[in-house]
Amino acid sequence: MNKSSLTNRQTRKISANYIFPVTRKPLKNGIIVVDENGEIVDLIDTDGVLREQCGLEFYNGILVPGLVNAHCHLELSHLRNKITPKTGLPGFIAQISKREEASLEKIVRAAQKADRELHKQGVVACGDISNRADTFGIKAKSKIFYHTFIEIFGFDSERAKTIFESAQVLSSECYGDFSIVPHAPYSISTALFKMIAKNAETKKSIFSIHNQESAAENEMFAQQNGVLMARMKALGWSASDGLPPAKTALTAYFAKKPKNVNILLIHNTFTTKADVENVIKRKEKVFFVLCPKANLFIENALPDVEMLHCLGAKIAIGTDSLAANDTLSVLAEMKTLHQNFPQIAFHEILKWATKNGADALEKSQKLGSFERGKAPGIVLISKFDFKTKHLTKDSTARLLVEQGKLSS
Ligand SMILES: [Zn+2]
Missing domain, CATH: 2.30.40.10 (Urease, subunit C, domain 1)
Structure with a gap:
């Protein structure tokens, strides 16, 4: 210049x-x-x-x-103070699935308020999950940069193509950056997972998945039983269509995930040291996105952040939704991390909340550092x-x- x-x-x-x-x-x-x-x-x-x-x-x-919120669900903002805390993931899923359908007006009003709060508290970019189009208009007009993760799930292999195609239709209404992603390893058929992975590889789009949020998730894949499996079976999950048994939930899908794209693993509350070592040795672009306040709210547990940090895992920070959190403040997540892991220096946690989040959302050419x-x-x-x-x-x-x- x-x-x-x-x-x-x-x-x-x-x-x-x-x-x-x-x-x-x-x-x-x-x-x-x-x-x-x-x-x-x-x-x-x-x-x-x-x-x-x-x-x-x-x-x-x-x-x-500016702070980066790598995992949020703006469209669940109307559920603030509506969910009973500390019931575990199966209990949380039961509460969410039994809830009364809110009006679109209520959903949009709550999401608008949440978007303004996010921005006021210093968030400049956000990885946001959408199951429907309700918040697309808010995100299009927002001062925040949004990457929308269009999230799908479905246990029935025969419906995989239909589910995937409706996600493609939904994505055509989405303004800005987006990816089609699976919800979690326990809520997806192998057929649908493969379709999503193939599409992500072809489109080179960022991949995200809720990972090992509950101990019951590992139990489901390692022992083929437990409370989560019982809950999923009640909702229609079957062993013949679901991801196959594995040592842990992460290993059930990790070899099938897309190659050469950013992978955002959300939560990691029950991710083992062996899991993390296996991920790191593959030298792929994997981000461990932590949402500690939501983990305390749902499971009353926290990931082994010290272990992740010591092994050199790339960590980013999210808030999850207002169904599982009282605020979408990234600073509040940083405080929770500091209170529970005081040995980790501020500049490290700050890097997770800025540069690493920007890297995860592929926006570090502009964001994440001075x-x-x-x-x-x-x-x-x-x-x-x-x-x-x-x-x-x-x-x-x-x-x-x-x-x-x-x-x-
Ligand atoms: Zn989430």
């Missing part, structure tokens, strides 16, 4: 006690220069000494790139503990600068 075009740009100079660029070490009293499109023009290391200068905005707290030329949005986190360099229970996040426009 030449000097004259730089001088023509309207810029803001923003500083805070610390800037966390994510891809390099934090800058004490650093300055971010950002243009009117949210693009980072410069990142200035002041060596910790901030001299007064014209037009400089200073904030108490830390500046971080680097010249990127436009990741700027979030102010207040009430940060500078001594321990970590979040406090009172920390809040607020979007100061919008992210730049993204091309699909």
Whole structure:
């Protein structure tokens, strides 16, 4: 870029006690220069000494790139406070499937509110599950970048083609980036799983699946029994159509998943060390997306985050839905991770909530870190503990600068 075009740009100079660029070490009293499109023009290391200068905005707290929510279900937002917590996954599924159908107006109003909340709390990109078209209009108009995962399930092999084709019809109504994905290994026939995988490979589309959210899920594939299997059988699941028995739920489908595309494994609450080692040694683009608050809500359990971190797993953060969470705040998930795994440094958890999420959604060319030329949005986190360099229970996040426009 030449000097004259730089001088023509309207810029803001923003500083805070610390800037966390994510891809390099934090800058004490650093300055971010950002243009009117949210693009980072410069990142200035002041060596910790901030001299007064014209037009400089200073904030108490830390500046971080816009947050990425890698797993959400906007269309379930009307179920906030409607589900009894800690009933386990089979109990949660029973409550969700027995619920009374809400009106479209109610669904849309709740999703709109949730979308605004997400944005206000610093989320700039979101991987969002849709089973229907209810939220497509909201996502099309939102300030947040959405990747829509059109999620399907079905136990009956003979219906696989019909189910897949209706997902294709649904995807034609979806604005922006989308993929067709399976719900979970226990809710899909082998035939439908293979169709989804083949399509993802051909289209090179991001793949996502709810993975090992409950101990009963592993039990279903390892021992062919347990509460989840009983629940699924009651809903029509059969061993002849479902994914075959395996050591764990993950191994039941992992060899059949699409190749050479991003794979988002959601939850991983009961993922074993052997599972993670097997995934990592294949050197594929696998992201372990953690939704700790939903795990506590449904199963009252948490993934072995320390194990995942120590083995070098690529971790990202999601919130799941308001059916299983009281907020869609990524910051709240970061606090929960910190409270339960205090040995993990803030800059690591921040990377999961920014850069790794952006990588997972294939948007890290613009989002996820403060680097010249990127436009990741700027979030102010207040009430940060500078001594321990970590979040406090009172920390809040607020979007100061919008992210730049993204091309699909
Ligand atoms: Zn989910």
